[in-house]
Amino acid sequence: GSNAEYGKQWYQRRVRGLREEFGECEQFTEELAAEMKTQILENAASGRQEEYNSRAGLAILFDQAGGKMTPEMAEVVTKSTKITSFIGELIDEIKGTWDQWDNRDGEPQDNTILFEHF
DSSP, X not given: OOHHHHHHHHHHHHHHHHHHHHOOOXXXXXXXXXXXXXXXXXXXXXXXXXXXXXXXXXXXXXHHTTOOOOXXXXXXXXXXXXXXXXXXXXXXXXXXXXXXXXXXXXXXXXXXXXXXXX
């Protein structure tokens, strides 16, 4: 197939994915899918590492591409943001405990813990 055929199929898959995840919406068009693809390329070119496979990632991409988030999309993104914040707090807590154990050997933080410390 040609590049044009591949592009059209890609757009159709994105539209189908939006509809499967969030139901029918008049905004879910191949034109908006083309804008989503452009946004992915712009994000990559600017070094932004984004995730587009989860429901939240798809909703955020949709928004970045010029779509207006549906209430369900907004709810998915809000829940995802809360979970991400919670995970970040857990990682910070674990890192603090690790650093305490790491300092017990008298060496500057070298990201190693000796078995004897347990």
